[in-house]
Amino acid sequence: MYFVSTRNKNCRVSGAEAVVGGIAPDGGLYVPETFPTVSADERAMLVGMDYPQRAAFIISKYLPELRDGLEQWCEKAYSRFDGDPAPVVKADGKYLLELWHGPTHAFKDMALTLLPYLLTGSKKALKRKDKTLILVATSGDTGKAALEGFRDVDGTACMVFYPESGVSGLQKLQMITQRGENVFVSAIKGNFDDAQTAVKKVFADSGFKDKLAQYGYNLSSANSINFGRLVPQIAYYFSAYADLTDCGEIEDGEKISFCVPTGNFGNILAAYYAYRMGLPIKHLICASNSNSVLTDFLASGSYDLHRPFHKTVSPSMDILISSNFERLIFETSGRNDALTAERMKSLCESGGYRIGAEEFAKINSLFKGYCASDEITKETIGEVFDESGYILDPHSAVAVYARGRYEKDFGESKVVTVCTASPYKFVPCVLESIGESVPADEKKALEKLEDETALPLPDSLKELPALEKRFTGSAEKDAVKDVISDYVSSHRTE
Ligand SMILES: *Cc1c(COP(=O)(O)O)cnc(C)c1O
DSSP states (O other): OEEEETTEEEEEEEHHHHHHHOSOTTSOOEEESSOOOOOHHHHHHHHTSOHHHHHHHHHHHHOGGGHHHHHHHHHHHHTTSSSSSSOEEEETTEEEEEOOOSTTSBTTHHHHTTHHHHHHHHHHHTTOOSEEEEEEEOSSHHHHHHHHHHTTOTTEEEEEEEETTSSOHHHHHHHHTOOOSSEEEEEEESOHHHHHHHHHHHHHOHHHHHHHHHTTEEEEEOSTTSHHHHHHHHHHHHHHHHHHHHTTSSOTTOOEEEEEEOSSSHHHHHHHHHHHTTOOEEEEEEEEOSOOHHHHHHHHSEEEOOSOOOOOSOGGGOOSSOTTHHHHHHHHTTSOHHHHHHHHHHHHHHSEEEOOHHHHHHHHHHEEEEEOOHHHHHHHHHHHHHHHOOOOOHHHHHHHHHHHHHHHHHOSOOEEEEEOBOGGGGHHHHHHHTTOOOOSSHHHHHHHHHHHSSOOOOHHHHTGGGSOOOOOOEEEGGGHHHHHHHHHHHSOOO
């Protein structure tokens, strides 16, 4: 299996190289040269497997060179979850795929508990001995999940940059109290797009990368631009389908839809990859908050950045430049690398691009877009809690609202709504949404949500307010390279 860059198909690498490199040298994203398929027989086989086996099976289709280690790695990664890593539950007769039972309580754990194994295994396959510097721009949840995943992993260091006032109080606390010898966290003065652009610039700077190499470091990414981050996410779509077949909710072969709360387009792109692999999918519903650039694209065929950036109650989706959208338009343009490169240039230089009618129709036949304001998001949390006792986090609530709108437009059908975070990561918003006051003390607020709902408060969050705050610095967005230089020069490899 080979991977090519979305911006130049002649740039062709193995899966191991794609995982270690993160992003292609031309700034493009690695995509599989062809999509492997999962047959009906294989789908039936998945039903009898547990989650780690299902994940290993799907991932080995893309990374066959890592096959020997995969089952054991998945076993280890998903043993860090509290029970089933990706259960489908029913609330009020609707299916919810809960992806937040991992160590940091957001869906990023689905991939980031496993990525260190994929990376270490890939380096071994390539006989690489240098240290890997994992560089992360985070809108809140990736940072913590990457820090936890790479904490004290041999041969790696992990540096995380988050927007100074763009993450929830608890998300920030999770990151700045991170333990481990090989981790570093800094705020960036700016929003998530600023942080992501600053980090992408570092990846594109070959002179800087040479400098890092002199210190014994090679750069890689734990953002969903890295294929190794994306591939574990494909597995849970197959797993949800297997679970629904297993309990007789659907017939094998029956088409279902997935509704995904979307920011950087990584989660829903993984659903699209599952579709391309043959999973019976009818529609993919792209749910956005008031940063509705994708909803607007799906209505107009124009990707337009000329708009204000909104800080919302679902901060992990406060994104205007959805990186993984590049992988989708690479496919829908007929894998036209030159055109993809041109569109990305236009996005960067003139703030947008428009696609043609035929391609637009193709995208629209599969993707449906809806967005929710903060007010609607909070109302949704309140309504669902009143009606079913189920407590949603704001990101998942955006998707539940979108599903409702979709059902109005297309009729009742079988839709699985993806839930991406524990409500405990966003306590003030959730308490307000169910009509409760918010205690100023963080620990009391967490305990109040536990009292009001039946959901047990995880120990790792309970102890958080008492931990030492290790990383309190904040950098200008132009200073990211300096911060990295300082870190590597003071952490030279022997
Ligand atoms: C990252 C994240 C999202 C958005 O996922 P993308 O893959 O970036 O589209 C949604 N909800 C939560 C809670 C997240 O952490």
